[in-house]
Amino acid sequence: xxxxxxKTYEVIIxxxxxxxxxxxxxxxxxxxxxxxxxxxxxxxxxxTTELIENYPxxxxxxxGDELSRLMEEQxxxxxxxxxxxxxxxxxxxxxIKVVETHESxxxxxxxxxxxxxxxxxxxxxxxxxxxGKGISYCATCDGAFFQxxxxxxxxxxxSALTEALFLTKFVKELTVIHRRDALRGTKIYxxxxxxxxxxxxxxxxxxxEIKGDSVVRSIVVxxxxxxxxxxxxxxxxxxxxxxxxxxxxIKGVVQMDDGGYILTNExxxxxxxxxxxxxxxxxxxxxxxxxxxxxxATAAFAxxxxxxxxx
Ligand code: NAP
Numbered sequence: 001x002x003x004x005x006x007k008t009y010e011v012i013i014x015x016x017x018x019x020x021x022x023x024x025x026x027x028x029x030x031x032x033x034x035x036x037x038x039x040x041x042x043x044x045x046x047x048t049t050e051l052i053e054n055y056p057x058x059x060x061x062x063x064g065d066e067l068s069r070l071m072e073e074q075x076x077x078x079x080x081x082x083x084x085x086x087x088x089x090x091x092x093x094x095x096i097k098v099v100e101t102h103e104s105x106x107x108x109x110x111x112x113x114x115x116x117x118x119x120x121x122x123x124x125x126x127x128x129x130x131x132g133k134g135i136s137y138c139a140t141c142d143g144a145f146f147q148x149x150x151x152x153x154x155x156x157x158x159s160a161l162t163e164a165l166f167l168t169k170f171v172k173e174l175t176v177i178h179r180r181d182a183l184r185g186t187k188i189y190x191x192x193x194x195x196x197x198x199x200x201x202x203x204x205x206x207x208x209e210i211k212g213d214s215v216v217r218s219i220v221v222x223x224x225x226x227x228x229x230x231x232x233x234x235x236x237x238x239x240x241x242x243x244x245x246x247x248x249x250i251k252g253v254v255q256m257d258d259g260g261y262i263l264t265n266e267x268x269x270x271x272x273x274x275x276x277x278x279x280x281x282x283x284x285x286x287x288x289x290x291x292x293x294x295x296x297a298t299a300a301f302a303x304x305x306x307x308x309x310x311x
Pocket of ligand 1: 154157159162184242243287288302
């Protein structure tokens, strides 16, 4: 088959966020032949985070770009190979794992899945049409386009609050629209948001539609308590209504929960021998950079033990 690589790696890691980069650092340092496949930028969600305040070792915080760069540099130091491709399918040939991208096919003895999550879509009229024309899922990428504007941020979790606070650097005013009357996000972000004069809140409200011409002009909002529907003018909407795991490509191969999060034991092992999951894509209580890093190390060490057991 054209483009097919016949080499069998000891370890393939899918996903170059903190979990995958840590796994790669550990396996390549353990002298296991390692390939890391990443579809976009190394660092994953860190690359779209302005300031990271809760990763130990950086008392003043560190920018997402810088932490991504440092983790990538460290992971590559011990000989890990990398490619920028999107994995579309994983299958099994006895105990060899076959990883297909659009361009190529790779084989390995151990597979570590660390593909993280992506922003959930609201699935409302106008969301697709106006993506990139006023609808955004990334404040650090798009915030500067909204200088002196009036925008809305949808959601009540850490993403909505941290991104809203970041956006106050640019906008004149923003309204956080949340479907309940209590926020889900961490208390320190709530305090900062409540204290920021540019941040307003619209409670018990859901966005039903996004309208505009060549760009977003207004949103239709329903109050879930009163049933009242109103249209508001806005220059843009940032949507942060949670995350969904990026695990579609391995559906049917490993066990997952109903939400698509991969089920593992505490050593990050899935139900398939030689396939591990690390970071946000696996079912776990907390999803942070610190927990992804811990998973990456655990999965790599467990992978090494698995390979030793095969000899
Ligand atoms: P999240 O914690 O799941 O919050 C999603 C928010 O969107 C919730 O407030 C939820 O409302 C709302 N929502 C969900 N579906 C909705 C819908 N269909 N319509 C309207 N609203 C909807 O997601 P997240 O904020 O993206 O955070 C994901 C994870 O990353 C969390 O573990 C978070 O702690 C972490 N994170 C951490 C940081 C940090 O520490 N700096 C920053 C960003 C994210 P309800 O509250 O009513 O469910």
